[in-house]
Amino acid sequence: MGSIVLLDLMGGVALLLWGLHMVQSGILRAFGPNLRLLMARALGNRLAAFGAGLGLTALLQSSTATALITSSFAAEGLVGLVPALAIMLGANVGTTLIVQVLSFNIAAAAPALFIVGLVAFRTGARTRIKDIGRIAIGLGLMLLALHILLGTLAPAENAPGMRVFMGAITGDPVLCIIIGAVVTWAVHSSVATVLLIMSLAYAHFVTPFAALALVLGANLGSAINPVLEGAKRDNPASYRLPAGNLLNRAIGVLLVAPFLTPIADGLQGWQPDLAKMTAAFHIAFNVATAVVSIGLLNGIAAILIHLLPERQQTVDPARPRYLDESALETPSLALADAARETLRTGDMVESMLRDVMTAIMTNDRVLVDQVTRMDNNVDRLDEAIKLYVTKLTRGSLDEREGQRAMEIISFAINLEHIGDIIDKNLCELATKKIKRRFQFSAEGALELQEFHRRTLESLRIAFGVFMSGDVNEAQRLLAEKAILRNAELAATERHLDRLREGRPESIETTSLHLDVIRDLKRIHSHICSVAYPVLDAAGQLEKLPAPAPLSAIDAPPNAQPSPR
Numbered sequence: 001m002g003s004i005v006l007l008d009l010m011g012g013v014a015l016l017l018w019g020l021h022m023v024q025s026g027i028l029r030a031f032g033p034n035l036r037l038l039m040a041r042a043l044g045n046r047l048a049a050f051g052a053g054l055g056l057t058a059l060l061q062s063s064t065a066t067a068l069i070t071s072s073f074a075a076e077g078l079v080g081l082v083p084a085l086a087i088m089l090g091a092n093v094g095t096t097l098i099v100q101v102l103s104f105n106i107a108a109a110a111p112a113l114f115i116v117g118l119v120a121f122r123t124g125a126r127t128r129i130k131d132i133g134r135i136a137i138g139l140g141l142m143l144l145a146l147h148i149l150l151g152t153l154a155p156a157e158n159a160p161g162m163r164v165f166m167g168a169i170t171g172d173p174v175l176c177i178i179i180g181a182v183v184t185w186a187v188h189s190s191v192a193t194v195l196l197i198m199s200l201a202y203a204h205f206v207t208p209f210a211a212l213a214l215v216l217g218a219n220l221g222s223a224i225n226p227v228l229e230g231a232k233r234d235n236p237a238s239y240r241l242p243a244g245n246l247l248n249r250a251i252g253v254l255l256v257a258p259f260l261t262p263i264a265d266g267l268q269g270w271q272p273d274l275a276k277m278t279a280a281f282h283i284a285f286n287v288a289t290a291v292v293s294i295g296l297l298n299g300i301a302a303i304l305i306h307l308l309p310e311r312q313q314t315v316d317p318a319r320p321r322y323l324d325e326s327a328l329e330t331p332s333l334a335l336a337d338a339a340r341e342t343l344r345t346g347d348m349v350e351s352m353l354r355d356v357m358t359a360i361m362t363n364d365r366v367l368v369d370q371v372t373r374m375d376n377n378v379d380r381l382d383e384a385i386k387l388y389v390t391k392l393t394r395g396s397l398d399e400r401e402g403q404r405a406m407e408i409i410s411f412a413i414n415l416e417h418i419g420d421i422i423d424k425n426l427c428e429l430a431t432k433k434i435k436r437r438f439q440f441s442a443e444g445a446l447e448l449q450e451f452h453r454r455t456l457e458s459l460r461i462a463f464g465v466f467m468s469g470d471v472n473e474a475q476r477l478l479a480e481k482a483i484l485r486n487a488e489l490a491a492t493e494r495h496l497d498r499l500r501e502g503r504p505e506s507i508e509t510t511s512l513h514l515d516v517i518r519d520l521k522r523i524h525s526h527i528c529s530v531a532y533p534v535l536d537a538a539g540q541l542e543k544l545p546a547p548a549p550l551s552a553i554d555a556p557p558n559a560q561p562s563p564r
Contacts, residue, residue, distance in 0.1 A: 008148065016145035016192050022138030025329060029131040046086035046294060053090025058097045063190065066091040067226035067242060081240055081301040088245040089290040095222070096283040099194050110147070113140030130398075146195060173213040173260055177253065180217020181224065190222035194282050201274035208264040211278045216253045216260075219285060223249040237310040244304050252289040317348070318377035323388045331401045334392045338385055338408050339467065342415070345381045346463055348374055349415050352422045353459065353523070357452045360430045360516065361445060363437070368430050375423035382416035385409070407533050411466050414526040421526075425519045429512055441498060444513050447491045448520075454484060455520050455527070462530045471538045474531035481528045488521050 057066045070087050113136045120133030184193040194215060201211040226242035256263070263281070271277040293300070322340040327333040352374050359367035389405050397405065432438075440448065458480050465473045495513055 012145050012148040013187075013192065013196060015141055015148065016195060017187055017189065019138045019141030019143075019145055020189055020192055022141065023135050026131045026134035026138060029134070029330060029332075046083055046297060049083035049086035050090040050290065050294060053087035054094040055090075056087075057091040057094030063088070063091040063095045063222055063226075066094075067245065070241060081244070081304065082297045084241045085244045085248075085297050085301060086294060088241065089248065089294055092219070092222075092245075092249070092286045093283070093290055095190055096194075096279075096286050099191060099198070099279050099282055110140040110143040113137065113143070142195075146199065171210070173209070173257060176210050176213030177217035177220065177257065180214040180219075181221035182217075184218045184221025185224045188225055190218045193218040193221070194278070198275040198278045201278050204274070208268050208274060208277065209260055211274065212260050212264050212267075212281050213257070215278060215282050215285070216257060219282075220246075220249050220253050236308040237305075240301075240304040240308050243308065244300055247300065247304075248289060248293045252285065252292075256285060317374075318380035320381060320384045320388070323384060328388075328392055328395070331392060331395070331397050334388070335401060335404050335408065338389050338392070338405075341381065341385050341388075342408055342412050343463060343467065345378055345385065345412060345415050346459070346466075348378050348381070349418050349422075350456065350459055352378070352419060353452075353456060356422050356426045356430060357449070360426065360433060361440075361449070363430075363434045365431070365434055368427050368434070371427055372423055375419045378416055378419040382412050385412045403533070403537070407466070407530075410533070411462075411530050414529045418523050418526050421519055421523055426516065429515055429519075433512055438512060440513065443498065444495060447494065448513065448516055451484075451487060451491060451517055451520050454480070454487070455524050458484075458524055458527050462527045465534055466530050469534050469537075471534060474534040477528055477531045478535070481524060484521065484524055488517055491517055 053066055053070070057063050067088060070084050070091075117133040117136030117138075117140060120136065121130050122133075180193060180197070183196075184190050187193060197206070197211055197214045197218065200206045200214075201208065206214065223242070223246040227239065227246055267277045267281060268274075271280060320341050321344065322337045324334070324337050327337050352371050355367050355374075356371050358364065359371065386409055389409050393402065393405050458477060461473055461477050461480070464470065465477060492514065495510065
């Protein structure tokens with residue numbers, strides 16, 4: 001009998017956690033970008049930050065999720081330590097609100113939530129409607145889990161063995177606080193722990209005094225996870241926010257714990273329903289902690305900055321800056337982060353392309369070595385982007401998100417290929433030219449520089465197409481590909497004319513000249529790859545303009561036609 005009760009109890013807790021996960025993931029998927037934007041705008045002062053943290057956590061029902069988002073803001077320099085601590089005070093209050101709502105007997109709403117959620121999830125034409133359906137199903141599961149917990153605990157209320165066991169583990173307030181903290185740390189949710197404590201109190205498995213002590217432990221345990229998960233171990237400063245939040249919670253627990261007996265007696269006289277009394281204490285503790293702490297945040301921040309100084313580190317350009325692991329639960333945010341990192345990779349490739357031509361023209365060996373090192377950084381970033389997006393695609397993405405994920409991976413791969421062409425081909429040509437002390441003819445140098453300029457311009461257009469999906473710019477990019485093909489033929493013909501004239505510079509650099517043009521054209525083909533998914537999605541691939549005729553634009557400036 002006891003094993004069956006324990007199994008039912010564990011099943012109810014598991015269902016509660018899964019329902020909470022569905023609510024969190026549904027809200028993040030439906031409103032994640034808007035919530036993040038709203039939060040970023042509310043960081044002007046500590047009161048606004050407190051309200052932002054309260055509202056965000058009331059929706060997400062996870063102070064840990066709010067802490068991770070806030071930590072990412074802090075890492076990007078978008079929020080100072082004082083408003084970040086204020087956000088966490090608001091988060092601590094926000095996480096109590098659903099507990100307050102569920103303290104009322106609304107289990108009858110679960111079937112209606114299941115029906116509404118299923119209809120929205122199965123028939124919703126838009127992704128947001130499906131996510132709202134996910135939220136409704138999650139809330140229904142939470143209500144059903146509470147009903148299961150209460151139904152499981154009620155028959156066992158009078159079992160003497162169970163009473164002796166619960167009395168032994170909840171008789172000491174310190175032990176209760178430790179148990180509450182450990183359980184909350186293990187399940188990553190103070191909401192689930194407090195709801196379980198409410199069920200135990202309602203079924204008289206724990207005394208009012210023990211229920212309040214367990215709630216203190218749950219509040220303490222919820223501040224442990226961000227310390228373990230949200231900080232970067234190589235930088236002590238990253239521990240400031242989670243450590244400050246844990247410090248606030250610990251001080252609150254230490255101040256309240258000695259007075260639990262009179263508090264329990266007073267609350268029980270005011271609210272005989274032990275479940276509602278537990279929920280009321282939970283919200284009162286967090287509101288009181290916020291009221292006391294919000295005026296002391298400057299001092300707390302100063303102490304944290306002193307104890308956890310910023311570690312001066314050499315910036316590793318190959319280390320991703322924007323691939324936030326906490327954003328993987330919200331595909332739109334994760335895709336935006338991956339796109340930003342891909343653009344950063346593109347900036348490196350653009351610098352490589354610019355520098356390698358300078359090295360070729362000026363015989364700068366140091367610049368060649370620098371370009372080679374940059375290619376190693378591009379390779380590492382490309383690998384990080386692909387792994388990050390692959391993690392994201394393991395979850396459920398809608399059609400547009402899946403398409404965008406493939407666009408990001410494709411562009412990152414093409415950028416890596418461009419880097420390889422620059423490193424393995426153009427750098428090798430530069431080294432060959434430097435060793436043999438070759439010099440291009442004046443006309444040949446102008447041709448190469450003009451071809452290079454137009455390739456760079458196309459790369460910048462490609463960045464815009466990648467971020468905006470602009471169909472007109474994509475068409476312009478592919479039209480430029482056709483024009484550049486004509487420019488290559490014209491430049492090759494002019495070079496052959498100079499060879500027929502017997503120009504010494506052209507004769508000794510003929511292989512270099514043609515190889516540079518060939519490699520720049522290969523690079524341009526990889527650049528243009530970003531346009532095809534955009535035009536395909538718009539149904540424009542069959543309507544591409546015909547190649548432009550050869551014109552004066554194909555000849556480099558100041559170049560004179562060669563006599564036949």
